Amino acid sequence: MLKTIRNSFITGIIVVLPLTITVFVVVFLIGKIGTPVSEIVFEPIFKFLGRDFPQNAVGTTLLDFVSTLIVLALITAIGFFSRFFFGRLLINLSEFLIEKIPFARTVYKTVKQIVDTFSKQKKAVFQEVVLTEFPRKGMYAIGFLTSDSKGEVQAKTGECVLNVFIPTTPNPTSGFLVMIPEDSVTHLDMTIAEGMKLIISGGAVVPPWGDFEGSGEPDAKDADTKKAD
Numbered sequence: 001m002l003k004t005i006r007n008s009f010i011t012g013i014i015v016v017l018p019l020t021i022t023v024f025v026v027v028f029l030i031g032k033i034g035t036p037v038s039e040i041v042f043e044p045i046f047k048f049l050g051r052d053f054p055q056n057a058v059g060t061t062l063l064d065f066v067s068t069l070i071v072l073a074l075i076t077a078i079g080f081f082s083r084f085f086f087g088r089l090l091i092n093l094s095e096f097l098i099e100k101i102p103f104a105r106t107v108y109k110t111v112k113q114i115v116d117t118f119s120k121q122k123k124a125v126f127q128e129v130v131l132t133e134f135p136r137k138g139m140y141a142i143g144f145l146t147s148d149s150k151g152e153v154q155a156k157t158g159e160c161v162l163n164v165f166i167p168t169t170p171n172p173t174s175g176f177l178v179m180i181p182e183d184s185v186t187h188l189d190m191t192i193a194e195g196m197k198l199i200i201s202g203g204a205v206v207p208p209w210g211d212f213e214g215s216g217e218p219d220a221k222d223a224d225t226k227k228a229d
Contacts, residue, residue, distance in 0.1 A: 033071050034064030041067065126165070129195035131186040134166055134178065141166050142195055145187075149179050157181075170200050 081087035167175035194207035
């Protein structure tokens with residue numbers, strides 16, 4: 001009975017968690033975006049029309065929701081018009097003005113560099129999955145190739161060095177950045193998603209490859225062939 005209750009509780013968490021997170025994100029956006037916009041935009045409009053700004057929870061929430069939709073629509077419009085010459089011109093003008101403000105210039109450049117790094121669609125942050133000996137010889141770890149080392153690191157090592165991110169298990173958001181000689185890296189065929197599943201599961205979910213079906217052992221046909229030989 002206790003096992004059934006425990007399994008039911010875990011199943012309930014799995015079912016409820018996505019909905020709960022979705023509601024939390026929507027409420028957060030409405031509270032952080034919709035409420036300020038309502039106070040800045042709609043409240044003056046109501047005063048201009050000689051009407052009282054809604055004080056009840058339903059009316060305020062509705063206006064905050066509409067304000068959030070307006071902000072999201074404006075962001076989408078900016079993204080759309082940024083593809084055209086006039087939109088690109090306005091963005092460049094805005095960046096030029098920000099460059100003239102000392103503190104804002106530093107913050108803008110830092111944020112823009114981070115956003116550009118993770119938003120480039122033509123070049124993913126993780127290029128492929130690799131296998132390397134880490135943290136010592138004789139022990140292997142799954143890593144993600146990010147780029148070729150350049151600059152001082154490449155010059156002072158005197159050989160072709162690759163930047164490899166080795167994530168921790170089961171939380172892949174932290175890990176180690178190691179610079180490894182190219183001949184010490186084994187390139188794997190698994191996709192980035194399969195490599196992530198392998199790491200997050202702690203090795204429990206192994207993608208199939210060739211005659212190996214993910215269990216670490218050859219399939220039955222391969223085993224029978226070897227016995228026959």
